[in-house]
Amino acid sequence: MNQDELEKFKQTAVQKAVLRRRAGKLALVMANLAMSVFILLPLLYAVSIAFMPSSELFTTSMNLIPSSPTLENFRQAMVKIPLSRFILNSFLVAGCITFGQMISCSLAAFSFSFLDFKGKNLLFMVVMATMMIPGEATIISNYLTVSGFKWLDSYQVLIIPYLTSAMGIFLFRQFYKSFPISLYESAKIDGCSNLRFIYSILLPLTKSAIGAMAVYTFINAWNMYMWPLLVTGSDRMRTVQIGIGMLDSVDSQSISMMVAGVVMIIVPSISVFIAGQRQLIRGMFSGAVKG
Structure with a gap:
């Protein structure tokens, strides 16, 4: 060759x-x-x-695609219940919970990672142990507590009990443990305060953890059902998950309208997930292997 x-x-x-x-x-x-x-x-x-009229839904033939698409189901869903108010409440509650957990979890994780105090490991074990307690086991005691504070049917009863989480503390701590303690000691020698160290050094270096925590927290807060159902009693304070339940009716013709309402309320959560899925996956995997 x-x-x-x-x-x-x-x-x-x-x-x-x-x-x-x-x-x-x-x-x-x-x-x-x-x-x-x-x-x-x-x-x-x-x-x-x-988008399907009720006349097309309830037929003997299986209609997968509407032959006459209409927006009437969405309009009826907005008319039957104050869905716009429910969406606004959910955005406010989910946003405040997400922001609150970013602050509280990052501060707690900083204490467990860089500060040295007596009983630190034991306290961290107790915090992690709370992850094994289902929310249903404490919901009655929490209800009695907030009822004693006269917080029922208010924004604070929807937000304050969820301003921190053991999951967030663990995630941030795993990221912080990947940084050498000498980084904190050098900052202290230069006169950097703890809060400035967190804001100027730690948070910019943990953007993936922040993104993962923000997406995870927002979706969980947006999908809350049992607690808002228990502590709210007026349409002024209801959230979207409760509002969708109000769309249910004995009238079979309301199914398409209820599905239209469901589609409207899942758009924000799906959008947040799509926008932050890369940060969510990166943050979860990095938190699992570092430390």
Whole structure:
């Protein structure tokens, strides 16, 4: 085999390898696309029902796509209940809880990571142990407490009990433990206060943890149901999850309207997840391996 034939053979082998690699990637993309459609099929069908007139929904034939799309279901959902007020309440509650947990969890994690005080490890174990207690086990005692404070049917009863979490403290602490203690000691020698050290040094270095915690906390706060149902009694303080339950009716014709309401309230949570999914995954995995 001469030199020209050898070069031609190498080029052919390279082209075949590139084609096999591209074919493998294409097959992987198609498989992922098919699996995504299969997983999202219930959500896609819910969106289809939201735009579907009731006359098309209740037929013997299975209508997957509305033949006459309409926005009437969304309008009826906004008219039957004050859904805009519920959405505003949920945004306010979820935003305040997210912001509060960012502050409280970062401060607590800083104390467990950089400060040296008696009983630190024992206290951290107690905080972590609270993760094993289900919320249903403490909901009655919490209700009696806030009732004694006369907080019922107010914003503070929806926000204050959730301003910190053991999960957030653990996540931030795992990130902070990846930094050498000498970083904190050097800052203290330069006259840096603890709060300035957290704000100027730690937080900029833990953006993935902040993003992961923000997405996780916002979605959990947005989806709260049992606690808002227990402590609120007026439409002025209801959240979206309670409002969707109010859309349910004995009239079978209200199903499409209720699904339209569900579609409206899941858009914010899905949007937050899509926007922060990379930070969420990076933050969760980094917190699991560092420390």
